[in-house]
Amino acid sequence: MAEPSLARLSALFFGFLLLLATYSWVPRLHSGLLSGTGVQKTLGPDPKLRVDHSSAKPHHPLDPLTVQEIERVRTILLDHEPGFGSGSATIHSMALDEPDKTLVVKWKKGNRLPSRRAEVLALSVGQSHVIVVDLDSGRVVSDVVNPTSGYPILTMDDLIVASQVALKSIEFNRSVEARGVKLSDLVALPTFTGWFGPEEEGRRILKVQCFTSQDTPNYFMRPIEGLYATVDMDKLEVIKIVDKGMVPIPKAAGTEYRYNVQNKPVHMDRINPISIEQPEGPSFLVEDGHLVKWANWVFHVKADHRAGIIISQATVRDSETAGEPRSVMYKGFPSELFVPYMDPGELWYYKSYLDAGEIGDVSWRHSEILIPNADIRESRPKVTLVARMATSVGNYDYTFDWEFQTDGLIRVTVAASGMLMVKGTPYENVDDLGDKEDDSGPLISENVIGVVHDHFITFHLDMDIDGPMNNSFVKVKKYVAKTEKDAQIKLSLYDPYEFHIVNPNRKSRLGNPAGYRIIPGGNAVSLLDHDDPPQIRGAFSNNQIWVTRYNRSEQFAGGVLVYQSHGDDTLQVWSDRDRSIENNDIVVWYTLGFHHIPCQEDYPVMPTVAASFELKPANFFESNPVIGVAPIFEKDLPVCRPFASS
């Protein structure tokens, strides 16, 4: 898979990001945190491949807001209380408010689009607003204030400003300098730590932690342990400075990761260049910027400021029924990310790429010797289409892959890379630690503890097998889940269940209901008590599989307003309503996890680790759907002559 390439999908998304960049930036930023110029330089594809989106129009009901629509929403809000015009209210996020599912399902190309609406999360004098703006009529149609606990997703401004506030504090500066760190090397990183305790209720707080970038770009490996400031983001004041005393700052040597400054010999034979080639070009088409057509699949794909990548209306053509397009999944996206002891709500992609491409493997093979006089060696290629989003979220870098196979299988893979969040320590050797083990994690370099952590990503999978209604969730073959509490699933190797979403109204010729099966891959679970505050907020990670009744407002598994929320609007809360999920419109939630006890190989950067799950057709097709797909023939691959082996 090529690195951020210049496919049209990328261009589309870069367009969106560029827009975001121009929309909300403080242009000149404090050194050590962000440079507006720096952001511009790191975003965007090669200038000659940029696409101008300024006059783009929506073509599909699910297409994201266009540049013009975003501008229009801003204009409409200028007249809306409380004071967007006066600047006392700020827009924290804006995205398409998707039309009702029934309208989207009925819509066909050529029809008028349903009304275009935007959902805006805003903040005004400490109050959260969830606002819907109707673009067709030009009016605000609803504005709900503080529907739940918590605040909207943070803006870039929030982060920048919080750091600036801390850095204006003389006491803070003194503490930094007392540690031998120059202010010009200081990186003040805002972090979210969710549950602050009663004295901080009712205020929007951020914790600012410090790192030094002296002699390295990898400041993450040079934490200034024991010093942080708590900042009120709205009053723009420092509430508290905590200085626990000096902890040695880990050295810069060995932290450099830029290839062009590496200077140690690598004892490894050269790996020759390798690429995946399609001499006749790729096999997928993208219509109107978002509709992807490949092999027997069609799906809508878009970037989203919160979800990253959303796949919608995935349908697959059935050769048994003359190519009838059949519904599989209405909407799928990573709904929430929980990295204990960090926060949910970190789905904040300020640097993301979309990429797509095809990869090749073997989908089926068989050789046969028991047939007289036959030379049977059959195989089918497995070429899959991958829609990948790569993103950097501070120290971590993630990729989210939605992989489509011609046999109807969808594989979702999350890979994590980047670098660890580490903690400084006085220790330089495990012998110094002796029996007194650091609770946070193991020593991975001198003075560096790799903090043990997990990553949980809960995916929202609105499965619509042969249609939105008439779906059920079945454990094994016969046990149909009736209500939501029946479908709070903790996976166990010793539970022999398979988990299927079926449409009992559509039966195969043999009488099996059409369905898809959820196949877990490697996984990990949260070990926090369900009552632990972070776990209450991250309650969507209590189970690996959940099934809820479709409800358009139930999208983000940690709630709409996640920041400093109390966990009153999570997937656990919705599921506990115990609604009927039999023969209905249901949504599956799958939680994928990685448990990570760091080791020295994760220093100074972490190699990619990946986990995945699959959605596989089970009695959806009448028989194996790819038996008629052509093998790859030598004559089709004339381009490169193999180099003779030595």
Add this chain to the structure above:
Amino acid sequence: MAEPSLARLSALFFGFLLLLATYSWVPRLHSGLLSGTGVQKTLGPDPKLRVDHSSAKPHHPLDPLTVQEIERVRTILLDHEPGFGSGSATIHSMALDEPDKTLVVKWKKGNRLPSRRAEVLALSVGQSHVIVVDLDSGRVVSDVVNPTSGYPILTMDDLIVASQVALKSIEFNRSVEARGVKLSDLVALPTFTGWFGPEEEGRRILKVQCFTSQDTPNYFMRPIEGLYATVDMDKLEVIKIVDKGMVPIPKAAGTEYRYNVQNKPVHMDRINPISIEQPEGPSFLVEDGHLVKWANWVFHVKADHRAGIIISQATVRDSETAGEPRSVMYKGFPSELFVPYMDPGELWYYKSYLDAGEIGDVSWRHSEILIPNADIRESRPKVTLVARMATSVGNYDYTFDWEFQTDGLIRVTVAASGMLMVKGTPYENVDDLGDKEDDSGPLISENVIGVVHDHFITFHLDMDIDGPMNNSFVKVKKYVAKTEKDAQIKLSLYDPYEFHIVNPNRKSRLGNPAGYRIIPGGNAVSLLDHDDPPQIRGAFSNNQIWVTRYNRSEQFAGGVLVYQSHGDDTLQVWSDRDRSIENNDIVVWYTLGFHHIPCQEDYPVMPTVAASFELKPANFFESNPVIGVAPIFEKDLPVCRPFASS
């Protein structure tokens, strides 16, 4: 990954297979089972790429027996009682009897090879013989009769003869014809069903089941249910014919899988040809036919009649210590395969290919925006080397991949494909079944039940972290397993352990012991009671991880003589000896499983399903070992111009 390609590894193995073919065939075989000509035609690479092995010599202590050595063993045995010369004894298997580990570890290229020995499993008048022949002295050095219950692996002759015996039975023929099946369409398939019951003790039995190949090559989908014959392989007589009455034979329509006779339109846009290209050729070298050198890895690879593919002496070079080659794994191979309700001991590869190649992905990435005026977008390619063995074992086709990454990780993947073993039934629709469910499995086509089954493969992983001795098995960070019973591990998501093999005598600069971690992927477990006879024989699947003390005779987890064994020589038995495994020479066993409830998509052939696990360095290196590895640069990939997207 290309289909059976023409790498030198393949050529080597084909050479071995061709030898096997000439060695033991009955040239003219009954129609409907095997044709000697058919076998010849399906084996072997393109004639112009064949390698002549007739004068090959061994170069490494672990190199498999050469053509000349095999001939020599046969000659030596001609004079050995009981009667190999007279034909009353038959050779069931022959392979290198590997030299003692200490000799192999000490050996260096240029030294004399340790004595070459062959281990022969033979049968003579119903007695099993485990014979060791010393090639240097030209003598039989040991012959142990019936060391345990069970018989040696079956030969092609056994299978052919058993079928012939059944087909000579008039009663049997009548039953076949009574079902409307022509004898010329009959495929008589020998199957192994392990536990026969007391009346069959002391005899070598085979069960012959019938299928019809009328109008299709996919006879597996046309079982003649309810009829089988039990045959005594040594007396060459039918013991019993079971005819439970007629069950409809599933139709031929829809079973064809050969691409060139497919006639239904496939509603799918064309997928353009795709290949993985290395314009400068592959990066691996193979020395002396078996020693693979790639990037920072060296390992010995060979085909084995029983294990399929064996990886030995895998070492990785450490750039921190000037390229010092460090031992990781002494020997790794799939030790036993258990497919309840089928037998262990089915590791009988009569059609296997070895293949190797490189594949590309991303090993690490990071983008950084918080550094002023920097444009940081770093990534490292992940090009891995895969040694793959593809094999057909009757209806199933497996691939076993050993994948090596430059960061020291080894990934083992097993993929299953081919077609299901099915059962005939009168039913054509699930409604006909009603509440009365077929215990064997679900309906996947008219009159076809897909039998529910599992596949368990236990891998033998003789980990030698920085040397053979001084290894320990650690759960989490501090709990070191002392004896074998401490290391009988049932995986559970709710057990937060990590599992490491460490060398406590080799510590990193921080004091962490050098180690490798076992990372499970998706898995499944056997649901049979531990007391169930098949589970006693397949007891190696009771746990997902085991660790035993190195013992050269403990290689095959179901025992040496698996056929009709009683489970007296399995991994469970060895592990229950509870030997000390702390700071010693230890072996890890990993059981990987797939649970398969068939569905219509598995008919008439099964798409590939795969499962894997990883062996990942943990404090083995001082820090991330690939940070100095070059990214892939555009200029290195000049060969193919991308086709412009439409």
